[in-house]
Amino acid sequence: MNHMLIPRNCSMHAFFAFTSAGMTRLLCALFLCNATLALAQTPAPRDQPVEARHIGTVTIAMVLPREEQNIEEAFKAYLQHQGLSVHYIPIRFSGRAEDAGRLRQEVRDAHPDLIYSWGTPTTLALAGKVDGPAGDAIRDIPIVFTEVTDPVGAGLMRSLDHHESNVTGVSHVAPLPVQLNAIRSYRPFSRLGYLHNPAEPNSALVRAQLQQLAAQQKFEVESADIPLDARGEPDVQALPGLIRSMAERKVDFLYIGPSTLLAFTHRDLVTGAALQARLPTFCATESIVRRSGCMFGLFSNGANTGRYAAAKAMQILVQHIPAQRIPASTLQRFSLLINMRTAQGLDLYPPMLLLNIAEVIGLGPNPLRLGMAPR
Structure with missing residues (x-):
């Protein structure tokens, strides 16, 4: 696996403008500085x-x-x-x-x-x-x-x-500002989609942090609540429809945080629905990228x-x-993982500089053209 060493001479949570000339500087900002491996x-x-x-x-x-x-x-x-x-x-x-x-x-x-x-x-x-x-x-x-x-x-x-x-x-989980820089290193965005699970304590915390950063960094967060059934459990049958609505609202990426429901238990349902809706996904945990169909993640x-x-x-x-x-x-060292099978399915290929530092998996046939969701 490829890992980026943490630069020692950067300031904490530094941000750089996204330009082709400044791409290398932006990659430096993906990682927390003044820290040990x-x-x-x-x-x-x-x-x-x-x-x-x-x-x-x-x-x-x-x-x-x-x-x-x-x-x-x-x-x-x-x-x-x-x-x-x-x-x-x-x-x-x-x-x-x-x-x-x-x-x-x-x-x-x-x-x-x-x-x-x-x-x-x-x-x-x-x-x-x-x-x-x-x-x-x-x-x-x-x-x-x-x-x-x-x-x-x-x-x-x-x-x-x-x-x-x-x-x-x-x-x-990498700090949220670092995750957002990772997304920008793949492609600039102005609108992120977020599925909120009221049954998970972390979900509201992550949404609040996203909304705070959105106000500071001038992007929008399109949030949708997952409905609960009579027992107070999330209605997972609603997920494909919520994801389609995110695509209809023209979000640039669906952000999937460290949610047990979305990123583990029902990860195939989530990533399959996103792929069918042609919606790029960024994930904050490893298994949904490595074992399912999230397009890329940092963790x-x-x-x-x-x-x-x-x-x-x-x-x-x-x-x-x-x-x-x-x-x-x-931890102060993070791995960037790209699922090329999903990227191929969306015709959304990563910049070459990202490929130089990321681990790339899933090289193979285009899943959409085969008419199948990622396993």
């Missing part, structure tokens, strides 16, 4: 204390709303490489708020030394909001999360550095995210540092 942030195997091999077997509850993927594989591989003996207990979360109590009890019954949690809804179901009533929320077992977009905005902690909670972890590599989360778990389990003293982090 993600792998440099993750302690190397030789830097970990030798005690890992002498503390006995620890128990980690792996709480996921899905099957394990490369993030979890990297998490486990890192701990194994450090010589830590781990008994893993897989626990599946339905994603429904009404099942949170049952989930907490199942986790407590497992008596884990540490909980690994994937995603905002799952982590909130376990720990609850830091300023909310404790109730039966898990506040006495350390929780290490991955793929929580905005832990402060979601209410999991008061700040990333001094959070005073039993929750820490790694966010995988932290999943394996790096898993390793970095594992390093935090080592601090808790081996060095006995309380989770309260371990800052939550966002």
